[in-house]
Amino acid sequence: MQRFGGLWKSKRTNVIECFDCQRKQEVSGAATSTICPSCSAHIDLSDYKITTSFSRSIRTKGEVHVTTKGDLSSSSVRCRRALIEGRLRGNLDCAGTIIINTSGKILGKLSASEIIVEKRCEVQFFRRVRVGNIEIRGRMSGEVVADGMVTIRKNGVLEGNVTAKAINVEKGGTFSGQIVVGRRALQQTELLPNESPNLSKPPEGSISLARPLPAT
Secondary structure: OOEEEOOOOOOOHHHHHEOOOOOOOEEEEOOOOOEEOOOOOEEEEEEEEEEEEEOOOEEEOEEEEEEOOEEOOOOOOEOOEEEEOEEEEEEEEEEEEEEEEEOEEOOOOOEEEEEEEEOOEEEEOOOOOOEEEEEEEEEEOEEEEEEEEEEEEOOOOOOEEEEEEEEOOOOEEEEEEHHHOOOOHHEEEEOOOOOOOOOOOOOOOOEEOOEEOOOO
């Protein structure tokens, strides 16, 4: 693992939020750390590039890049944005966007403001994915809970149950699973255990699909 300078950084300043007290402050885009003016907690701003096996926890307001030869198995990784091109076996909590540009099984728990599954990628999630919005350009299987929109692009495939505010399947995209749409459904999902939710009785208003649903 190595720290690196700015996979996405282009702004001269960034607004960050303290992990402990949620106080927001503006910091230089070149800074690698700062102190919260409210609670005096140390805040890491470094970017991390994972090039080999890595299992230590990361808590940064910077970015995390798992390269094609990287293997991230940390029990807890919190960051601003992430690019996954290698193996991800740990838990990843991202305040911004996670870009999945790899194929294989993802054993850890993912949560983010936005997730993008890139073209030609085939990923299988073993734990529920919690997200604001998710865009699927490749192939994905797993359960998704989205506060916003689930978008399946042309040639994209999603296999699994979806609870979301809205879903959009473009022409050429395919969805196979159970859909539960609406704010009430999201509130009900909050009451379910994080793993292995009981879907024997679908919530009111859900749609179960026995066959894949292509867009028309």
